[in-house]
Each structure stands twice: as C-alpha cells, then as structure tokens.
Amino acid sequence: MLVLLVGLLFILNGTHSARILGIFPMGAPSHYILGNSLLKGLAEKGHDVTMVSPFTEKNPPKNGSYRDIVLTGFLEDHDRRIKEMNMFEMEKQSFLTLLPLFANMMVGMCEQTLNHTNMQKLIHSDEKFDVVIVEQFMNEAQKALATRFNAPLILFSTMGANSWVNQLIGNPQPLAYIPEALLGYSSKMTFSQRLVNIFTYAAQLGLNHFYMYPEHDKLIKKYFPNGPSIYDVIYNASIVLLNSHPSINQPVPYVPSMIDVGGLHVKTPKKLPMDLQQLLDNAKEGVIYFSLGSNLKSALLPNEKRQILLNTFSKLKETVLWKWEDDTLPGKPTNVHIAKWLPQQDVLAHPNLKLFITHGGLLSTTETIYHGVPALAIPIAGDQKLNARQIVNMGIGLTIGYQEITEEALSNKINQLLTNPNFLKNAKSRSDFYHDRLVSPLDTAIYWVEYVIRHRGAPHLRVAALDLSWYQYFLLDVIVAMSAGTLFVLFVLYYIIKKTCSICCKRQKQKLKSN
Structure with a gap:
C-alpha cells in the first residue's frame, strides 16, 4: 500500500x-x-x-x-x-x-x-x-x-x-x-x-x-x-x-x-565568515565597501588611479573593505582591508556599512537598493553610466566619472555621502519601494x-x-500620404489664387484702357 x-x-x-x-x-x-x-x-x-x-x-x-x-x-x-x-x-x-x-x-x-x-x-x-x-x-x-x-x-x-x-x-x-x-x-x-x-x-x-x-x-x-x-x-x-x-x-x-x-538573484542575508564578521563588527567608525564587480578588475587599474584611491582612503576614519584580485596591494593603508572575493550581498546587509563604492553594475545597483545603502558610482562600460544616473536621480548616491577621479574630487564625493543624512534616508525609502511587492x-x-x-x-x-513593417509602425506611409495631400491642396489653392489674381489684373487693365 x-x-x-x-x-x-x-x-x-x-x-x-x-x-x-x-x-x-x-x-x-x-x-x-x-x-x-x-x-x-x-x-x-x-x-x-x-x-x-x-x-x-x-x-x-x-x-x-x-x-x-x-x-x-x-x-x-x-x-x-x-x-x-x-x-x-x-x-x-x-x-x-x-x-x-x-x-x-x-x-x-x-x-x-x-x-x-x-x-x-x-x-x-x-x-x-x-x-x-x-x-x-x-x-x-x-x-x-x-x-x-x-x-x-x-x-x-x-x-x-x-x-x-x-x-x-x-x-x-x-x-x-x-x-x-x-x-x-x-x-x-x-x-x-x-x-x-x-x-x-x-x-x-x-x-x-x-x-x-x-x-x-x-x-x-x-x-x-x-x-x-x-x-x-x-x-x-x-x-x-x-x-x-x-x-x-x-x-x-x-x-x-x-x-x-x-x-x-538577491538572497536573504547570511552570517559572514568569522574573520570578516569580526572586522565589520569592530569597525567603530563604520565601513566603506569598494568593488568594481566581476568583470572589471581593481588589480588592473592604472597606477595613477590606484594611488589616488589609496591616498583618499588613507585619510578616512572609516574601515575600507576593498575587493582586490591580487595577493598584495602595495602602499595599502592600515584602515584598508583587501580580499579577492567577498560575499557582497551579506557585506551590504551589515549594519556598520555606511557606503558602497561601486562600478554601477545593475546587480550591484539592485543590491544596494535592496539593503538601503548609499552608493558612489564610478561607471566604466555597458549600462553602468545609465545605472549611475539612476542612483543620482533617486537621491541615494552620487557618481564620478572615471576620467574625473582626483583626490580632491573623490574625497569631496565621499564626504558628502557620509555627512549628508538625506542620502541614507532616500536609500532606506527606495529599499522600502523595492520590498513592497505582492510576490x-x-x-x-x-x-x-x-x-x-x-x-x-x-x-x-x-x-x-x-x-507591421517598419514604415507602417512609424506611420511613414500615412505621413507621406498626408503630406502629399496637403501639398496638393496647397497647390490647388495656389493655382486658384494665381488664376483669380490674373483675371482681376486683366479686368483692371481693361478698365484702365477704357477710361
């Protein structure tokens, strides 16, 4: 049975x-x-x-x-x-x-x-x-x-x-x-x-x-x-x-x-690996997370840009967690911690996280909205510039062009995001929009x-x-027909007016001759 x-x-x-x-x-x-x-x-x-x-x-x-x-x-x-x-x-x-x-x-x-x-x-x-x-x-x-x-x-x-x-x-x-x-x-x-x-x-x-x-x-x-x-x-x-x-x-x-x-793709947050959990738990001034995603490799950054980032991060009181694909990062300040791979969604969920510096990929943008974290986008390719623009339009962060990165410009953007409470408020509000779904x-x-x-x-x-063919979809055949019809009517009107004026002129000339 x-x-x-x-x-x-x-x-x-x-x-x-x-x-x-x-x-x-x-x-x-x-x-x-x-x-x-x-x-x-x-x-x-x-x-x-x-x-x-x-x-x-x-x-x-x-x-x-x-x-x-x-x-x-x-x-x-x-x-x-x-x-x-x-x-x-x-x-x-x-x-x-x-x-x-x-x-x-x-x-x-x-x-x-x-x-x-x-x-x-x-x-x-x-x-x-x-x-x-x-x-x-x-x-x-x-x-x-x-x-x-x-x-x-x-x-x-x-x-x-x-x-x-x-x-x-x-x-x-x-x-x-x-x-x-x-x-x-x-x-x-x-x-x-x-x-x-x-x-x-x-x-x-x-x-x-x-x-x-x-x-x-x-x-x-x-x-x-x-x-x-x-x-x-x-x-x-x-x-x-x-x-x-x-x-x-x-x-x-x-x-x-x-x-x-x-x-x-977003999953319910899990507990971080012990060493990472302790690092974020003990970050009394908060944490800034920096990642350029899976395609862009931070390790391939030109030396000039890398040094600007290091100099900027060294001036911060916050702990910086950097997804860095090599074993070592020359000149790394004491407040910067590197890892070849990081559980990004779980990092973003940590209460001590204050800012996400991202390339502006759509998955990263989605995850920062899900967790209600302010973001600084550095878009490089693909749809990243559009996503960065959306981050700005939603009021949840700022963007800086890759070619525009200097110590002064980068520090200014980071300080705005850390000190202006409106960015965090807007990020939390946007996160509420995200979560308010029937299914x-x-x-x-x-x-x-x-x-x-x-x-x-x-x-x-x-x-x-x-x-529909492309010209039908864009109504080009209708536009051509209407334009031709309009031109025909204008031509007829022009012909009638011209003919009327010609007749009037002849009559006027005949009247003048008779006088």
Whole structure:
C-alpha cells in the first residue's frame, strides 16, 4: 500500500514537472548569476532543468533535476578578452564608435556557442523540452533552439527594457524621454542629447537590420538543418523576463509580454565568515565597501588611479573593505582591508556599512537598493553610466566619472555621502519601494515560465505592432500620404489664387484702357 501511494505521488508530481532548457552562454559571472538563480528556482519547484553556460553549479538544488551543459573554454576566452580590451581605456570611447566592434564580437561569440562540441551534441540529440529560455544579448541565432525543439521561447534580459528588446516584441520607445541604455542619459534630456539619442537609436536599428540579422540568419542556416528564417525566430518570444523594477529603473511603457523580475538573484542575508564578521563588527567608525564587480578588475587599474584611491582612503576614519584580485596591494593603508572575493550581498546587509563604492553594475545597483545603502558610482562600460544616473536621480548616491577621479574630487564625493543624512534616508525609502511587492521576483518569474508551459506559449500577449513593417509602425506611409495631400491642396489653392489674381489684373487693365 505504501509503495502504491509513493508511486501515485511520484506520478502526480511528474505531471506538473516540465523539461526546461536555459541558454546563458556569456562568460560574465553577473549574467550567470541571474540565469542560474532562475533555473535553480525552477528546479526547486520540481522541474527538470538543463542549463547551458560556461559555469558549473557547485550546489545543485535538492528538488527536481538540474543538469549543466558546460561551454568549456569560454571562461578562459572571456578573461583573455577582458584583459585585451582594457575596459578602463575603452571608457574614453563613444558608444557609436564601439557599437560595430561590439556587434561583430557578439556574432562571433554566438557562432562559438553554436559550434561548441557540447552544444552540437544537444542540437543533434533526441531530447525534448517544454520551454526554451534564452538570455537576450545580441545572440539572435541561438533563439532558433526553441524552433529546433518545437518549444515556446522565453527571453531573459539581464537589463531592463531597451532597444534590443523593444524591437523584438513591439514595445514603444518614445525617444523624447527614453534614452538608449548605453548612452547614460537621464529621462530629462537636453536638445543635443535627444538629437544624439535619435541618431544612436537609428544607428542601432540600421546595424541590426543590415548586419546583425543577416549574419545571424547565416548562422541559423549553418547550424540548424532546414532552420527557420531569422525573422521567424526573433519575433517568436512568448514573454520577456526583465531584470528591472520601478524601484530600480525609471518607469517606461510595457506591452503585456514584458515581466519585471529585477532582484530575483538577491538572497536573504547570511552570517559572514568569522574573520570578516569580526572586522565589520569592530569597525567603530563604520565601513566603506569598494568593488568594481566581476568583470572589471581593481588589480588592473592604472597606477595613477590606484594611488589616488589609496591616498583618499588613507585619510578616512572609516574601515575600507576593498575587493582586490591580487595577493598584495602595495602602499595599502592600515584602515584598508583587501580580499579577492567577498560575499557582497551579506557585506551590504551589515549594519556598520555606511557606503558602497561601486562600478554601477545593475546587480550591484539592485543590491544596494535592496539593503538601503548609499552608493558612489564610478561607471566604466555597458549600462553602468545609465545605472549611475539612476542612483543620482533617486537621491541615494552620487557618481564620478572615471576620467574625473582626483583626490580632491573623490574625497569631496565621499564626504558628502557620509555627512549628508538625506542620502541614507532616500536609500532606506527606495529599499522600502523595492520590498513592497505582492510576490517575490523569483516567484513572479517562475509563475510566468510555468504559465507559458501550461499554455504552450502566449500568443494572446503578442501585440499587433509585430505584424507591421517598419514604415507602417512609424506611420511613414500615412505621413507621406498626408503630406502629399496637403501639398496638393496647397497647390490647388495656389493655382486658384494665381488664376483669380490674373483675371482681376486683366479686368483692371481693361478698365484702365477704357477710361
């Protein structure tokens, strides 16, 4: 009887279990953290999860089933690429200069993923999946995996709403107050900024349609036998999960298929390792935490900038905890403590933490808002300038440009943040906004993934904009027709007036002759 009951429970549980494939091929740890948080959460709910990424999960969930397909060699390539790019030097270059180089790199990385031995085994296998979740990051050809496995497609954007996502689901993007994500503008743009914003948007759109999409179409044809057209792939997403929330990002329009799940990676704070716990507990003047994230390495900072930081920190009475990737830091002041890795979320949760000096990555921005900690952002690349602008706009911190860092400027910013209570007040208030949710972000994401699985997609959430050509969407055909009609009416009026004036002049001349 007991065996029968256990078997029945197993069968019942199996009916609610789905096979889920997640594609998160980026070598950046921050991208993996987000994808891994979602897929582990789905596995904990009893689903059978397969995750394709360069990483290996060291603590697989106890419930459900979790399997890694590891893109071996990707982490080494990522680290090499970061060093070669020298992101501190790239900070000087404009986004428009970097855009074509970045696009070409992403096409290459997309092919590298599809061509990987482990990915090829998956593509040519007999496996079945109920849904395919693909990270949205200029990797359009990889979305053909949903077609390959005859499963609904879900996109996961590691950023909030942006032009890369909006184009694919017909979401409006009013350029008057929504800047391109990588420009770092606020919603209140000047005339010149709006001009740059329009030009950048048009350049991004043109690059996609005339280079990116054709190149990805070639990849689909190369790696998927009888593969679909790129245009049947990119507009096929049932929903898009966005790493955003109104407490973190500026409010923008959303179509129904866009779901906010910003903060799904944030965990309940844990007790720190003993040595770190004692250090923070005993910091009577408080603690400043400094980290440039997982991609930017503090150890690669130019000597000049590193010395400015050391000189500035040495003048502070607070304890400074610095994520430093080398064993030693030459010239380190006594109040500065270094570590190659730190449990950032748990550090930010400590009551003695007064300030977070950050690169302004979205995960770090989310975590500082979650814990209500004032921040000083030093943005370098990607969406960091936009996030830094948001930190300033929310009143929870300040920002300083990398090229603007001097001892005087940096000390001034830090002192403002430590002495003005409004920053802490605003940070706590913003944290309240973040926490005031009906459902947690992870549970929200899981619900919508299961929703798509239950209904075999979500075509009823698809907006009609996706069925329009670009000139129809922007009403260019209507504008041309109206302009032509207006010109025709003006021409007729002009002709009538001219004819009337001509007749009047003739009559006037005849009258003068007769007199």
